Amino acid sequence: MTLPPPAQGPAPGPSTAPVPRIALRGGGTVPQIGAGTYKIPPERTRDIVRDALDVGYRHVDTAEMYGNEREVGEAVRASGLDRADVFVTSKLDNPYLEPDDARAAFERTLADLDLGYVDLFLVHWPLPTVSDYVARWRVLEEAYASGRAKAIGVSNFTVRHLERLLAEADVPPAVNQIEVQPYLVQDELRSFHARHGIVTEAWSPLARGQVLDDPVVVQVAASHGRTPAQVVVRWHLQRGDVVIPKASSRDRLAENADVLDFTLGEHEMAAITGLDAGRRTGTADPETFTGGH
Numbered sequence: 360m361t362l363p364p365p366a367q368g369p370a371p372g373p374s375t376a377p378v379p380r381i382a383l384r385g386g387g388t389v390p391q392i393g394a395g396t397y398k399i400p401p402e403r404t405r406d407i408v409r410d411a412l413d414v415g416y417r418h419v420d421t422a423e424m425y426g427n428e429r430e431v432g433e434a435v436r437a438s439g440l441d442r443a444d445v446f447v448t449s450k451l452d453n454p455y456l457e458p459d460d461a462r463a464a465f466e467r468t469l470a471d472l473d474l475g476y477v478d479l480f481l482v483h484w485p486l487p488t489v490s491d492y493v494a495r496w497r498v499l500e501e502a503y504a505s506g507r508a509k510a511i512g513v514s515n516f517t518v519r520h521l522e523r524l525l526a527e528a529d530v531p532p533a534v535n536q537i538e539v540q541p542y543l544v545q546d547e548l549r550s551f552h553a554r555h556g557i558v559t560e561a562w563s564p565l566a567r568g569q570v571l572d573d574p575v576v577v578q579v580a581a582s583h584g585r586t587p588a589q590v591v592v593r594w595h596l597q598r599g600d601v602v603i604p605k606a607s608s609r610d611r612l613a614e615n616a617d618v619l620d621f622t623l624g625e626h627e628m629a630a631i632t633g634l635d636a637g638r639r640t641g642t643a644d645p646e647t648f649t650g651g652h
């Protein structure tokens with residue numbers, strides 16, 4: 360397809376602009392670009408998170424499920440950065456359906472990270488067929504009330520799950536972390552979030568690399584002299600979502616965050632959004648996923 364010429368902008372080059380931050384319900388802000396750590400083995404995590412912080416990331420996304428919380432915490436502590444300057448997210452893993460087990464899991468996350476508190480703690484999956492996600496949410500509300508989770512949210516919740524949670528919760532979720540990428544643009548769920556003050560965080564934002572050789576993305580990238588990954592990260596930013604691409608090398612980490620000095624035009628944004636095919640990269644369906652139970 361042929362796209363209109365790109366919007367004019369400054370020449371490409373390393374950006375010195377700060378990463379925008381998005382306000383979270385209940386206070387605080389989250390940097391709009393974070394470093395994902397799923398499938399980064401613990402023995403590589405310290406170096407990769409050190410590189411991420413070194414090239415300018417101030418937001419790291421981990422989870423008990425990823426098996427690398429301890430190493431994420433070590434890298435943050437070793438960075439010399441002020442604790443308040445790094446935003447760390449972790450998640451309640453699927454085995455812990457009972458409140459006491461969920462409480463113990465939160466304590467374990469805090470101990471493994473060893474950062475004093477976690478900036479954002481999420482229910483990793485709703486598991487609606489095997490658990491009462493509102494009962495698990497109550498444990499996150501306790502964590503928030505204690506000040507040891509500065510913000511709380513959910514992940515992989517659908518509109519149906521959010522409606523029930525919003526009706527029953529004392530503290531509404533600040534965030535829903537869901538799969539969003541050009542083949543799964545999630546606009547219905549994203550507008551529900553917008554109407555209810557919930558920030559959308561995009562996981563697998565690059566569709567695990569699958570979208571990087573899409574002809575539309577490649578063409579937009581070429582017309583800006585940028586890489587496909589940069590164009591996709593930029594598309595997420597301009598949609599207003601938080602984006603947490605995962606990369607395993609310092610060069611790719613830097614590349615994915617070097618997106619603040621160009622702008623996609625309206626037609627380019629629409630062309631990328633038009634790639635939507637309702638196609639998940641992840642295999643689990645939030646309505647039916649049981650988390651192994």
Ligand SMILES: NC(=O)c1ccc[n+]([C@@H]2O[C@H](COP(=O)([O-])OP(=O)(O)OC[C@H]3O[C@@H](n4cnc5c(N)ncnc54)[C@H](OP(=O)(O)O)[C@@H]3O)[C@@H](O)[C@H]2O)c1
Binds near residue numbers: 398514515561566
């Ligand atoms: N809440 C949830 O249920 C959930 C589920 C999935 C993911 N997440 C979070 O979201 C993060 C991101 O998702 P993801 O890891 O699934 O997928 P992703 O970020 O969409 O894609 C990661 C893949 O893209 C490659 N890549 C990264 N930058 C690249 C570049 N500049 N050029 C070419 N290839 C590049 C990576 O390769 P290399 O690693 O080899 O560099 C890796 O194979 C996760 O790490 C995790 O923190 C959350």
